[in-house]
Amino acid sequence: MKLLEVNHLSKSFGNQEILKDISFHVEDGEFVSILGPSGSGKSTLFRMIGGITKPSSGSIILRGENIIGKKGHISYIPQSSSLFPWRTVLQNVLLDQELSGKVDKERAVQLIERAGLKGYEHAYPHELSGGMKQRVSFIRSFMNPQSLILLDEPFSALDEFTRLSMHKWLLSIWSENKKSILFVTHNIEEALFLSDRLIIFSEKPANIKAEFTLPFSRPRNTELLLTEPFLQWKRKVFSLLVNE
Ligand SMILES: Nc1ncnc2c1ncn2[C@@H]1O[C@H](COP(=O)(O)OP(=O)(O)O)[C@@H](O)[C@H]1O
Ligand SMILES: [Mg+2]
Structure with a gap:
């Protein structure tokens, strides 16, 4: 079942267009990542889903209910520590x-x-x-x-080793707790390793450049990172991000 539906969402600040006609969805229990360059509007998107900021146009539907401007429907971990x-x-x-x-x-x-x-x-x-x-x-x-958790670049301040062990830990508690996760990152490897599905944003004004379902089986462990199929995906996504 579709848990979250984002339809034709656009956002401008003054005359600066940030997000342009974004549409995607998250299914129950799914792990979906949004991968995009810094400044492409990823945190702005999360603030809109979290009800903190309103979009300029478009709709955000959670289990059939419009949640624009409504707080408390999702669990949102912002970019900086919230403790x-x-x-x-x-x-x-x-x-x-x-x-x-x-x-x-x-x-x-x-x-x-x-x-x-x-x-x-x-x-x-x-x-x-x-x-x-x-x-x-x-x-x-x-x-x-709440059944949907938004994670905004939660690992960007961590060193490589801590980050890898956090990935494994997050996947294990996610698989035990049956929540849906919408995850934002600018790290290609992290997005590929964690997700069921990957949505790629363009530079600002961001629209969706590509969307992929990833074929890697679960449970995943760090050996996956060096396998040929994984490296092929990494190349493919990398070239998509760098070639306009
Ligand atoms: N409240 C705001 N007023 C004006 N501009 C903003 C505001 N919030 C974000 N922006 C601008 O929107 C763009 C996208 O920001 P952000 O969503 O933080 O990007 P990301 O999280 O992808 O790095 C940036 O250019 C930023 O300066
Ligand atoms: Mg951000």
């Missing part, structure tokens, strides 16, 4: 649940342990590395009732 520095790891993870009145502390502790953060439940964000903070934000998102 509250004065709350502990556990308190950060439980924040959204506290707001909705239903707290499942046991599940939170379980997910924190699964994320390799056992013993850090009562630590504060400044005591954590970049990768650890990112995992805490993800856990909070996976604890939410």
Whole structure:
């Protein structure tokens, strides 16, 4: 079933056109990535899906309901860390649940342990590395009732090794939690490794240059990155991104 439908979405700031006639969808349980150059309007798209900014034209439909200008229907992890520095790891993870009145502390502790953060439940964000903070934000998102999670370049500040292990961790918690993910990145390898489907944006004003369903089976592990089919995809997507 189609969870999210974005139809003919356009956005301008003043007379500057940012997004131009964007249409795509996300199915239930799917992992879809949007790959595009910096400044092409990816974060702007997410702010529109999150109800923070309104489009100039077009529609955004979640399970049949128009969500333009409506917050709270999706779980959105912005580009920079969204943890509250004065709350502990556990308190950060439980924040959204506290707001909705239903707290499942046991599940939170379980997910924190699964994320390799056992013993850090009562630590504060400044005591954590970049990768650890990112995992805490993800856990909070996976604890939410919303079925769609938007991730905006969550790994761009991490070193290569941390990034690879975060990919595997994200895929494992995604496969256990049956959520849909819409993921934004400018990293080709990351988009290919994680996704079921890949949507490629042009330079600003962005439109959709190409859309691919990826053939790699799951579960995926890092050996995939060096296989010939994977490298072929990397070349294909690279040449699409660099050749206007
Ligand atoms: N509130 C705003 N007012 C004016 N211009 C904006 C605003 N937000 C984003 N932009 C512009 O829109 C373009 C796309 O930005 P953004 O969505 O952050 O791109 P990306 O996430 O793909 O790097 C940029 O040129 C940026 O300067
Ligand atoms: Mg951005």
